[in-house]
Amino acid sequence: MIHPVILCGGSGTRLWPLSRKDYPKQFARIFGEESLFQASVRRASGDCFAQPVILSHSDFRFLAAEQLSALGIEKATIILEPEARNTAPAILSAALYLDSEGCGEDVMLVAPSDHVIRDVQAYHQALDAGADAARKGRLVTFGVKPARAETGYGYLELDDAPDSFGAHAVPVTHFVEKPDASRAAEMFASGRYMWNAGIFMFRVRDIIAAFETCSASMVGPCREAVDNARPDLGFIRLDEAAYARTPEDSIDYAVMETADNVSTVPVDCGWSDLGAWDAVWHEMMPDAHGVAKSGAVTQLDCHNTLLRSEENGPHLVGVGLENTAVVAMGDAVLVADMSDLQKVKVAVQRLKDQGVPQAETFPRCYRPWGWYQTLALGERFQVKQIMVPPGRQLSLQSHVHRAEHWVVVAGSANVTIGEEVQLVCENQSVYIPIGTVHRLENPGKVDLHLIEVQTGSYLGEDDIVRYEDIYNRA
Template identity: 55%
Template sequence: MKTVCPVILCGGSGTRLWPLSRKSYPKQFVPLLGETSLLQDCAVRMRGPATAPYAKPLMLTNEAFRFVVPEQLSAIGIDPGPILIEPEGRNTAPAVLAAALYLSDQDPDAVMLVAPSDHVVPDKAAFHAAVAEGLITIEERGDLITFGITPDRPETGYGYLKLGSVPDTSGSAVPLDRFVEKPDLDSAKAMLADGSYMWNSGIFLFAVRDIIAAFKEHASALVAPVRQAVDQAQTDLGFLRLDATSWEQVEGISIDYAVMEKADNLSVVPYAAGWSDVGSWSAVQELSYPDVDGVAQTGDVTTIDCQNVLVRSESPAQTVVAMGVENLITVAMPDAVLVASMDRAQDVKRAVTALKAKGAKQAESLPVDHRPWGWFESLVIDDRFQVKRIHVHPGAALSLQSHHHRSEHWIVVKGTAKVTIDAEEQLVSENQSVYIPLGAKHRLENPGKVPMVLIEVQTGAYLGEDDIIRYEDFYARK
């Protein structure tokens, strides 16, 4: 049996679930529907059944998330395989081709299972049964496989797959007739009634050599620059950075447009066991087990006499009360609150556009800033001073750095900190503090086995994050 190599695409930065999902930390990394993130759920699902040879997942992401990905996988006990860093987002076709070329160099007989990191597929066993059907078709016909979701409503937010025939109940692959763009409502109703149309899931399965051949035939202009980007990739702290100069020559295009809509050896495996791309807050409501009144709530929330609502509080210090409302989305973050009609769920990205036009930092950035060593949160920002909470993972360390414009006070509130100030090192325990003068070279480390938390008070004429001069950094940041 051929080895299945999972390929997880996790570099996206969607805006449709603002304010929880933002460019700085998009939806695949947040615990949207439980205790684990969508990326973690995807990685568990892509491990495969014990009866089949599945390789470690190959991850494709970008510079901003290169440390988030292994951290989240490590937290659930999954050791990732290669992590390829895209210099810039170029849509799915170059990413899939880069993965295929890399895998071909390792095992030209491999089969790759490609999936976005931000979808919900709750039935793992049914998913792998569908993959097994696809593997049979690849073995028999050498087809490129996509997975079609059996529609249960006339959805206008998805692209469709027109099958060559109405699928039977066996789950066997069916030849694909053509792709269909997102339809209007009347067309969606007609396709639902027809029975030979399915939603396009964006999940693919193909032999590595077959998809490379398809790229050479249908999107040949991509092959040379992506091949060069892979060949000239540089290893960096366990990541593989695709060559930036070569990547600049790559056209940004989806795999559907570049290859799948042109190939004549496509088959669709029907899938009816539950799937969502979680593309709107209305989808989140449906997936959040609403009660008999259609009320779905998360966090410190109280609802009274409400119908068909989603109410979320994303801060333990923030309570949200909804009373006598219908068809409403309310998502409360510490720095932003979304209130929208349920039938406008697909328009949330317009709010992000409006905020960006105003220069509002809430458009793209969360109040919590994730870093390789942990995270920090700004608690108070005022003229000439700022208060932060800083969380440092066990064994992690900030860079050796200095500042031109600010001094800092650190008060440890949990764990023990190892602090370097110029040539002096000291351990600072809970309820102890230390002062870092302006211009001093300093480093903060967590030598313990539990997270270390401190409160930082900055004072100075300028408090921006760009007032950092790095001298040494364990994470090779510039």
């Protein structure tokens, strides 16, 4: 069996405003009805694959579990990193966990959760070749045939241009950092350089041995973090103190660039890491004028332009735009020259420095019990839409500074107010005074939607006193 290890703890900002710290791009539906995370898991499902191992951050644990459940995957192992330490500690921890489960001789596939692969058949053919090489003791990367002289990717240098794609593994001569434009053009023309896809295969014990040789200081803390991990509502939490001692490093720097048994499988599978909005523009198949659009969009006389209005965003109108990316959401709009899209990360940092909440906060806030979205916010009042799926419940809680009015607009709710529990149906409402202990639960078989009106002197999310909580937040 091949053990898929899916990395989904990142919080990329280059696709802001769609991707933010509390709802990163891997969980977003950028193409089609599945998120990038779901598509990554689906590609690593089938007869030859074991149940996936998911490496994620605690903030995303319920979101990852819910999206797995939507795929019908209920037995995945979700390992929670206490903090982001780059890919090397995450991959080593997954390998040590698999080794502790008696899978040391098995092959593990490590894949990011935020990439696009258009030709899944070609990808699976390459995985077959990679697994063959991994079973012979090779540490395998996957080098993607470049479609253009790209400056946003790292590269793998081969001895010669590959004679086939997806058929077999070949030695890697060098790992090459992101080049400038002239160097990228030279490498693209040579045919000897492949994009570094950040996808790996190796036997579990081989990668552990490689870490012991190439990055020995990482092994002890990671092993302690795995050995002292604790279960939490079906998740596995790595030991926080031990994991904090691991060096922060990528798998490329920690192992792959110094190990002497590294190979790559050249593959042509329609891959993109969606590292910036120009990569999304490429994947959206621009029309003859170079215009790619999505959502509520109207354009006139635009060229080489990306226009996207995301869910709940405004109707976006572009007139006479050239080499421009415009991404609109309900609370933020990005307008940038296509040549400057790598600077979006810098712009987001500027927003953070200025204390702008849109820098990190997504309009729809996901919680283990469902989600809420702010519809209106003013001095001493806030209006939210709340959705609770069947069988979910909020914590038993109270607020020091605010009262709440709930109006059910769809479904039904069991509402606890003090000692009283009542069923509230569509078009009915309840009032929760300041300081009153209360709880909301969906006892039905359809999603519960309600409007919450908060009034008071302070409306922050930290004005919650929890007494009971099925998600261990009390």
